[in-house]
Amino acid sequence: MRYDLANCQRVLTAVVIVGRVFAVSFCLERIFIRFPLRKFAFPLFPANLIMSKILIIEPFYGGSHKKLIDTITSNMHPNDYTLITMTAKKWHWRARSSSLYISLQIPDVKDYKILFCSSVLSLAELIGMCPGLSRLKKIVYFHENQIVYPKQSIKDRDYQYGFNQITTCLTADLVVFNSTYNMNSFLDNIDKFIKIMPDYKVKNVADLIKPKSSVLYFPINFSIINGVKMKGRKATNVNDVVHIVWPHRWEYDKNPELFFHTLYRLKDENVNFKVSVLGEAFTEIPDIFLEAHEALKNHIHHFGFVQSTENFYSILIDSDIVVSTADHEFFGVSMLEAVKCGCFPLAPNSLVYPEIYPKECLFKSNDELFAKLKSWCSSPNKLKDLRQRFDIGIDQFDTKVLLPKYLSLLS
Structure with a gap:
């Protein structure tokens, strides 16, 4: 009986020591994450044990789109986000079809709370292919809008670009524009844009998007x-x-x-x-x-x-x-x-x-x-x-x- 009791005491002591070590390690890890020192600190836990919370998607990772993502992520801990990008080539094809490729790159969605993407992505299509993303807080950033893109005539316009941006806004929880002009030119022209359709012209779509729209200027270093x-x-x-x-x-x-x-x-x-x-x-x-x-x-x-x-x-x-x-x-x-x-x-x-x-x-x-x-x-x-x-x-x-x-x- 004494032998069994001694073994139990030793096991309990070991468990307490291991628990304290992990508790101290966890505290230090959170300190490194919170303060600027984190940029120079080596994580004490493997990356796969610290769950990502933000899913960032950029189908056109170049120019100002890249600058914005790099500026934001340079001030975040790598374990706090996952970044999915596509190269900045063939913009029109990124707008048309990037959702298919990106849908196949999405990791286990249970790890995330927020989805951040640019309006190049057709968010409605992506959610349709990855319905698990629907529970995330979905934030869309508009660098530009396609509803007022300068074309010589209606015949020259690819209607789908602007239409995708409308459905993206309807799918999103927050829509952020880089200027007041960008926001107003988009919202004020939605009904006019929809009237191009031959029939089943839905009215007052802008009223569904306005309440979740805001302006946040582009940050320049x-x-x-x-x-x-x-x-x-x-x-x-x-x-x-x-x-x-x-x-x-x-x-x-x-x-x-x-x-x-x-x-x-x-x-x-x-x-x-x-x-x-x-x-x-x-x-x-x-x-x-x-x-x-x-x-x-x-x-x-x-x-x-x-x-x-x-x-x-x-x-x-x-x-x-x-x-x-x-x-x-x-x-x-x-x-x-x-x-x-x-x-x-x-x-x-x-x-x-x-x-x-x-x-x-x-x-x-x-x-x-x-x-x-x-x-x-x-x-x-x-x-x-x-x-x-x-x-x-x-x-x-x-x-x-x-x-x-x-x-x-x-x-």
Whole structure:
């Protein structure tokens, strides 16, 4: 009997010791997760023992879509989320069919509480294939909307893109837009968009989406720009030859034709300037870029995508004016990055731009765009005075201000 009692005591002692070790390990693990030290800490538990809570899906993992996901996840513990992505190619096919591929990548859904995705994903289709996801809190982020995409005619429009975004919103619990313009242009045009259908035209669909819609500006990491600016010239300086920069995607909806034809007019009138054409090119490059590369060869400072973030910001810091000629823009990350680098913005008096920029930064016609560029290139001191007085409260778009709101949304 004594022998059995002694064995029981030893077993109980061992159990207590093991329990205390695991309790201490668990506490330390949670400390590493909570505080910045977690970035340098090695998890004390295997990753598969700490259940993920957030499922993040991005079918078009590139450009601003990638920047947003990377900004959010860089401030989360790796064990707190699972990220499923597809490459940033063939946008139209991602919008049409990504839900099928992604449905086959979904892990055991019981581990998750929140699903976060962009509006490129057809969320309704995904939930149909993975019904277990329906119990999650589903948050959709709109970088852009397809209901007001600029097409020459109704016949040219692929109706399915906009329709998928409507059904995605109806499926979601929260719909977050990157600007008020993005939200209003989407909600205000839903009924008009649905009227394109030949029959069974459902009314008042927007009323189902409005209550769960909100605006949260895109967070931009200005600390990197500040570091690069320390190496460059002061933002209030202006080059003797005014440097114009166009840092946008090389695609139809950014209206590169207007930009380049305006520069052709400056060249024809012997206005002195130099230009940098940045931004990312995809499979199909509009012919105007090849034409402009030759026609403006004596004015070009840089022409093409800049892979290095530091080099990209260095060119922006060396520039004086950043121009947008977009027909389709809902926020404009590169424009705000250029403004932070010291450029004076010039953009259409439409789309999202009046929401962000004062009237002196906006043009109402092609002729006004040309006139402003000609005036500033001919008299750099005018531009210098404008830049010194210019202030849009740029820090409201800083990651330091906006990131806590995103993390709160995902908590």
